[in-house]
Amino acid sequence: DFPLPAPNPFSESFPRDKFVGLFPGFLYMHRNPETIFPSHVKLILLSQSDFALPGLPGRPSQGAPKKYDFTFSGSDQDVAQDCVGWSSFAKNWTFAKQALEVMCGELRMTGVLVATKNKQGTKACSIPASCNGLITQTTFLNQDEFFSYVKQSRFLFLPQVHDASPRVITQALALDVPLLMNRNLIGGWKYLTASTGEFFNDASDIKESAQRLLAKAASGEYSPRRYVDDNAGDHIAG
Template sequence: MVNISSTRRSPDCKVRFTWPCLIILLRFLAIGLALAAYVLFDNLRASTAQRDVIPSIEDEASGSSAAGRPSSSSQWHDYKSFPGLAKKAIEVACGGHMAASCDQCPQGNGASWCNGDCEWRGDACVRSSKLNHVHPDYFRIVQRYAFQPVINNNGEYVNVILVRSPFHDADDNDLYEFYKDDILFMGISSFESFPLNSPNPYSHSNKNEEEIYLNFPGFLHMMRDPDEHFPRHVKRILMSQSDFNLDVPERFGREHAYDEKIYDFVYSGGDQDVESDCVGWASYNKNFSFVREALEVMCSPEFNVTGVLVANKNKADTKACTIPDICHGKILQTTFLGQDEFFGYIAKARWVFLPQVCDASPRVSTQGLAMNKPLLMNRNIMGGWKYLIPGQTGEFFHDMSDFRDSLRRILDNTRGDKSPYKPLDLVKSNYGNEHSGKRLYDFVKEHWGDKIIFPVGTNALIPTGV
């Protein structure tokens, strides 16, 4: 029979067993606590560093999680960035100066130097809470050319991005797919014939990509026949980049309304391909081959037109595109001009010449109208046709077959003391940020009002960053 009592460990044996085990246990516990503290510190350090490039989400309003609206104040904290997206945000506005990030705004001056896109919170300058409603990667996305930011009437960003051109970077479409449920992406007419494939032989076109662009949730377009191109589910509005930001040319035109009129017309060639005698991408878009043909008529003794061909010389001012000999002494050719100098020529002209076809949003058209200048416009132009009301804002021509008649009408109407054209009236009644911005805001609110959080006081939306 086994004596159970003899197998029990003595008090001395129990002590010898327990203390070594306890010491080992305490060592493991200490190691675990150290690892936990390291992880906690590393996460805290990462989130602190990230505050300068993403908005704080504190006090965010709740809402639906669909297409650009955070479902709660914590949604952005769990976001993932698109692989390959730029790691750094663009420069931030500190109020009166710029900096690479908000924490660099103060420069030792504290809260007084922390304004604009940033705000002083606690003892640090961080991204402003006014940006809570935009996705943390918003400013990284719009660094890519194809993606354009949108602001409201108070200059605050909204969680809407416009696609203004065909995708440039190889992974732009993947980026769009990655963020399309968190940000409202819409197309906008701003580049060549976008969203349609460009007929320009010097442009890159991809028929497969066209299907992507035509299927954005919404599109600001300049088509005469949108039903022939867009699927029925796409929300559309007749609007383009050239509808906006007309305050500057309008003010310039008002200040220079009584400048002496030296020229009949101004033609803007963009940035012409001068080295190849104006044969290339820009020259095709601005239809310079037609301009040469038209100049033979315009410079003839029958019309004796004077004008300015902008950006028709190289930047060194040493070479110009060839024009008919009959035009020498009548037509001035310039280098690429800054905005004020360009507006200065328009102020000294009677009308603006737009012969182009492959142009979805000719900004010079509304700039000219805002300066109270009528247009002589190609009826076949892809965008901008809506600005021209014959006899009121200018004249159309179809091709050389009716060019003489249209040229005669606009010359007769502008060379006298009085003109029947009222181009500025069209702009003041229909375009510019006040009118177009309100229409865009109403459009977005009607179709995506349950998905977008608008900053308080928003009553207009304006494409920016051009």
């Protein structure tokens, strides 16, 4: 949410106007910057996620057979607190579990929940019982391990709202994997097009959106890698 104060209860709060006019220019990620910044501030829609993407520039990395329907990146979840904490709020874990009830219980999807086990691999964040046998939970992974799971998935699942343009979005696109994205995501919304994936609004339409994504992916209607070739990476964004 920066430069606005974050609603994350595990973040330090500050006055709404503390940073918005402090600098002559801002690299922003928001949909409606004119409602946030004073008119004298120069603005560029640019995020870290526009840069340093796997395999760019150059040939796409070799794909992999699809073993899972989706991968979810939990970053470094607060496993000891059953995924209650700063990172878990940022990843919208509470809603993610609601979505899993649909994705596992109704659609029988398989998936990978990255960083939802502690680093010792001895404790995992709780997930719906309907996901038993369908979901793989991992510890925090290095980047190559994470990319391997993404490449084996039909889409990347992004339930979060208050997350600053997650780099995993463009990383997945660079690996030619489409997105199932929360329409309310503060940063990263700009990467979702008709060729890169599907939005959902909330629990009321996630089933329909997921089914539409899988059907279109199966018929080859997405071209995520082509999107980043044309719009992102150091050779373009830099």
